[in-house]
Amino acid sequence: MASDINSVSAKAPVHLWIVGILALLWNLIGVVDYVMTRSRNDEYFRAVMPSLDPAVIYAYIDRMPLLVAAGWGLGVWGALVGTLLLLARSRHAVLAYLVSLVGAVVSFGVQFAGPKPPEGMDGPVMPIVITLIALALLLYARAMKAKGVLR
DSSP: OHHHHHHHHHHHHHHHHHHHHHHHHHHHHHHHHHHHHHOOOHHHHHHTTTTHHHHHHHHHHHHHHHHHHHHHHHHHHHHHHHHHHHHHTTTHHHHHHHHHHHHHHHHHHHHHHOOOTTTTSOSSSHHHHHHHHHHHHHHHHHHHHHHHHHH
């Protein structure tokens, strides 16, 4: 049985672990942001957005449509689950990353069409970066599944 485990591990390319660990670190940033925002942690917002009063941020978040909140949650938690499944070499990482990408697209799409964010939160760069990384992780997981690395 030990030789079976070693032969399965030997098939995983080194880049899977590199991508997986980098993705985990990246996605944990999203998890922390989500949890700190949902728990209304004033200290967090004073540290990451010192020019904005946390009350202004909360007012904006409270005005967001339910679809944005749902998409955000699916995006964040789908990415974390996808990464953990990728590291576990599960083919289900593809579905989790797809959920994450759909969540991000829905969240950002509706967010851009919804209430105007406060100055300092209105830049399109981070949503674009997040969406591109979500897409890249989905494509990577699909490629690893197609090569038989994910089972």
